[in-house]
Amino acid sequence: MLCSQLHGKCFCDCLSWKGVCIYQEFNNNGNVAKKGRETFRCKVKEVAHLEGDILLIRFIAPHKLALDLVHPGSYVFIRTDENFYFDVPISIMESDIETDLVSLMIEIRGIKTKKLLDIKIDDEMVIRGPYWNGVFGLKSINELKDSKALVIARGIGMAPAIPVIRKLSNNKNALKIIMDKSPYKEVYVDEYLAQYTDGYEEINTIDKGKLSDEIKKTIEEEIKNGVKLIHVAGADILSYKVIEFLDSINQREVKVSCCNNAKMCCGEGVCGSCTARFQGHRVKRLCKVQTDPRNIFEGRRFI
Structure with missing residues (x-):
């Protein structure tokens, strides 16, 4: 406790x-201790294997749950085993409050996610949620209005980027969208992007473990054009390198938000799976901490 x-x-x-x-x-x-997150049995309406290790699942959620999952950073745990410690945390790609249809795009990586390959249409999935800390820098996203933002998404990060793009668009911000489909063959979120933007540009963001010259040039140009927020949807290395680059060109006033890629298990800040260690022997539970990404990556001990 x-x-x-x-x-x-x-x-x-x-x-x-x-x-x-x-x-x-x-x-x-x-x-009296408050009741924990509820679990719901949800009917699967669509299953699509987009390519080798990418799975798209759409299921019908209770209306209240669908409403709760609209916000940027929303995620749920999918139960693949009777033991709830084997629940899989997955970010929400879209929650349609008109039809209560929730869409997930899942990258199959280990024994937990491999069990999701057995799911079929009309099966029931056990969902635990809602949770909302799948994005760091939510305050910056929610407060940005009538301004300009740059969204950089790479790989599976394209899925959790959609709620952020929707929020920024609804707040009447002009958006520049960069998509790096690597390591996949296609950008699988075209139909969602079309609802909120006029298009996107495909750019390779990482080259030999560093930011590519092309994405550096784009970031500098967009800052000159008045971009006030950069959202990074991808692996931690991409977020870290973007923040490092912004600092190197003295642009600390540009706000940053990014995906929360902590390895979560309980989602309640209790089990310790999501903890990260920082300078001064400080430990943070990343499933609950909501802060500027600079506070997450600066001073973090990666080894």
């Missing part, structure tokens, strides 16, 4: 905790 007062101490020492106050929630609920 994280709360020092519930442990019997006389004061609060949640120095690195930026989420909901557990003690306050406990008091407000009549000194």
Whole structure:
């Protein structure tokens, strides 16, 4: 348990905790622990194998759950085993509140996700959620209005980028979309992008572990054109390199948001699977921490 007062101490020492106050929630609920996230049995309406290790699943969710999953950073756990520690966290690509149809694009990587290959149309999936911390820098995304933003998506990051693009578009921001389909053959989110943007540009973003010259040039040009926010949807190395590049050209005032790629298990900040260590022996639970990505990648111990 994280709360020092519930442990019997006389004061609060949640120095690195930026989420909901557990003690306050406990008091407000009549000194009874709040009920955890619910699980739902949802009917699968569509399954498509886009290429070797990419799976598209659409399922019907309860209307309240569909509403909750509209926001950027939303994700759910998919149950593939009776033991809930084997639940798979997957970001939401789209949640249609008119039809209650939720779309997921999943990259098959390990034993947990491989079980999803057995799912068929009309099967029932067990979903746990909703969760909302799949993106760092949500405050910057929500506050940006009538401005300009650059979205850089690579690989499977193209899927969780869609809710962010929708939010930025709805806030009347002019968007520049960069898609790097590597390592895949196609950009599989064309139909979603068409709803919110006039198009996108395909650029290779990573070259031998570093930002490509082309994406560096694009970032500099878009900043000159008035871009105030850069959203990075991809692996941590891409987010880290973009932040590093912005700092190198003295553009720290440009806000950054990015995907939360923590290895999650419980989603509640308890099990420790998502923890990362920072300078000063500080440990942060990345499934609950919501902050500027610079605070995540600067001072983080990668080894």
